[in-house]
Amino acid sequence: MENSQKIKLDLNQIINQANGFIDHFEFGKAYHLALNLDKQISEVETDPQIKAQYQQIINRLQALTMNLWPDQIIINLFDGGIADGLKDDEIPLIERLRYKLADLPVFDRDLYRQKLIRHLQDNTQVLTEAKVVADSKTIPGSITNWLNDYIKKVGGGNVDNIQRASYLAAAAKNFNLSSRDKELVKKLIDLFEYLKLSSLTPEGFEDTLVIEDQGDTIVFDQGQFFKVGENKSAEIQEPEVEFLQPQASISEEKPSVPAGVNIEHDEVLAAYQGDVKMIKNINSQELKLGKKFGDSVAGVRDGFYKSVQKKDVASAVALLRLMAKKDQLENFLVEDQKLNDFLYQVWQKQYGQVAADEFKSNPKQLKFVRLFLRYILEQRLGLDSSDAARIGLQIANIFVNLGKTGYNEMAYFDANIKKFKWFEN
Numbered sequence: 001m002e003n004s005q006k007i008k009l010d011l012n013q014i015i016n017q018a019n020g021f022i023d024h025f026e027f028g029k030a031y032h033l034a035l036n037l038d039k040q041i042s043e044v045e046t047d048p049q050i051k052a053q054y055q056q057i058i059n060r061l062q063a064l065t066m067n068l069w070p071d072q073i074i075i076n077l078f079d080g081g082i083a084d085g086l087k088d089d090e091i092p093l094i095e096r097l098r099y100k101l102a103d104l105p106v107f108d109r110d111l112y113r114q115k116l117i118r119h120l121q122d123n124t125q126v127l128t129e130a131k132v133v134a135d136s137k138t139i140p141g142s143i144t145n146w147l148n149d150y151i152k153k154v155g156g157g158n159v160d161n162i163q164r165a166s167y168l169a170a171a172a173k174n175f176n177l178s179s180r181d182k183e184l185v186k187k188l189i190d191l192f193e194y195l196k197l198s199s200l201t202p203e204g205f206e207d208t209l210v211i212e213d214q215g216d217t218i219v220f221d222q223g224q225f226f227k228v229g230e231n232k233s234a235e236i237q238e239p240e241v242e243f244l245q246p247q248a249s250i251s252e253e254k255p256s257v258p259a260g261v262n263i264e265h266d267e268v269l270a271a272y273q274g275d276v277k278m279i280k281n282i283n284s285q286e287l288k289l290g291k292k293f294g295d296s297v298a299g300v301r302d303g304f305y306k307s308v309q310k311k312d313v314a315s316a317v318a319l320l321r322l323m324a325k326k327d328q329l330e331n332f333l334v335e336d337q338k339l340n341d342f343l344y345q346v347w348q349k350q351y352g353q354v355a356a357d358e359f360k361s362n363p364k365q366l367k368f369v370r371l372f373l374r375y376i377l378e379q380r381l382g383l384d385s386s387d388a389a390r391i392g393l394q395i396a397n398i399f400v401n402l403g404k405t406g407y408n409e410m411a412y413f414d415a416n417i418k419k420f421k422w423f424e425n
Contacts, residue, residue: 011053018057022064022090025403028327031068034061059084064091066100067401068325071112074100078116083125083143086187093187094194098222099401101199102206103325105283106273109199109206117195121147127188128181133174141175146185147192158196164189205269207397210412212421219408220268268413271420274390278314285318297328301336313381317391320373324398333363333372343372366406367425373410374422389420 014037021030034057041054062069062077063085069077077085085091097116101109121144128141132149139145153170154163167189172182197204202220209220219226273279293299300319307315323329333340340363348356351371359368373395377388389411396410409423 011050014054014057018061022060022088025064027065027068027402030061031065034058034065037061055081056084060088060091063088063093064096066096067103069100071104075115075119079119079123080125082120082123082191083127086127086184086191093191097191097194098206102397102401105279106199106269107276107279108283113195113197113199117192120192120195127184128177130175130177130181141181143188146188150189150192159193164193200269202269207272207394208400208408209268209272209393210408211268211415212412213415217412267418268415271413271418272390272393274387281314282317282321285314286321289315289318290322293322295326297326300326300328301332308376308380311381313383316376316381320376320395321398324395327402329395329399330364330369333368343368343375346375347371366409370410370422385421386419389422392422393420 014033018030018033020026021033037054037058041051041058059077059081062073063082066074066077082093085093101112104112123143126140126142127146130141131138132141132145133139134145134149149171150167154167164186168182168186171177171185177185199205205220211218211220216227289300289303293303300322304316304319304323307319320329323332333343340360343363344356344360347359347368358365362368370392373392374388377383377391378385381388383391393411393413396407399407409425411420411422413419414421
């Protein structure tokens with residue numbers, strides 16, 4: 001009895017801790033808590049009911065930190081745990097999924113979307129208190145039952161906002177949905193429709209791109225273009241969508257380009273994707289090295305040094321991406337004294353004493369992370385400036401996915417010359 005009470009006490013403490021991490025978007029802490037809980041419940045025998053409560057916490061934490069987990073873990077989440085994420089109003093589920101997809105090679109994203117759809121459709125978790133009626137039978141309000149009813153009523157093709165609203169209104173009436181149940185069904189449908197988009201279209205493309213065209217700076221984000229300034233040095237503002245908040249709906253319209261701007265969507269997306277063979281090579285190395293080094297910061301840093309010395313582009317870029325995903329890249333410039341001293345000397349020679357002294361006092365500034373990436377990619381690995389800036393932009397989007405929106409000012413696409421460039425500020 002004493003052990004059982006202690007487990008329940010610990011559970012209450014963990015629930016409060018998890019709620020705090022979710023409420024404040026503390027992604028790193030949420031990830032490690034889920035990791036530790038998963039290990040504990042797999043090693044310790046406890047009451048099945050308490051174990052189920054622990055699993056619900058893990059599911060919520062994984063939903064918040066989707067981009068930090070291996071692909072299969074998120075597939076498992078959609079198969080049997082995503083209802084817990086849908087029920088948590090503090091988790092902007094579509095945004096977190098978007099960031100997960102953004103971590104994948106562009107050409108692999110649609111296949112992953114299809115996998116998630118299949119597992120979502122098979123998910124038997126109960127989502128609503130209200131029941132679903134199918135073939136004159138009353139069945140639980142599970143994810144699979146709701147999606148089956150939705151597809152039966154609206155079809156499996158493109159579904160616009162009007163059709164969705166009509167379905168929800170009819171479902172609320174026919175199944176006597178409470179306002180909460182109706183909200184949960186809507187969230188499920190929005191998630192399902194988002195997964196149906198293609199990452200190779202402007203509407204479904206997950207990354208944020210900064211584009212310069214004839215002196216105007218354009219941000220392409222979530223299928224929309226925003227003109228934000230007169231030139232590339234203008235401050236980039238976030239679109240008028242509150243950061244990390246779930247969208248009310250997914251737009252089916254083709255994104256419009258601001259007046260006077262001549263941008264071909266497909267051309268920009270193709271440029272951002274880069275060489276398919278290199279993308280696959282980098283992704284392969286990222287998976288391989290991620291498994292090899294795990295959470296070893298020292299191992300990743302040592303592997304990075306060796307990759308740069310060998311001019312192994314794929315491995316070096318993969319390790320830069322791993323450091324960015326674990327939010328260790330900025331700390332690398334601060335904590336590795338050998339690297340810090342070396343870069344101080346390089347910046348002193350290339351940019352002068354004032355810049356070098358500023359680096360020494362605050363190495364984690366965006367401009368110094370940018371200079372570091374540019375130095376490694378161009379001077380040490382031998383990439384041309386456009387390819388280096390493109391990779392820098394992709395790494396910057398990893399930081400944006402972690403909530404560091406200032407990294408939108410890493411690099412941009414010059415629509416006039418069809419090349420990527422680094423910001424200079």
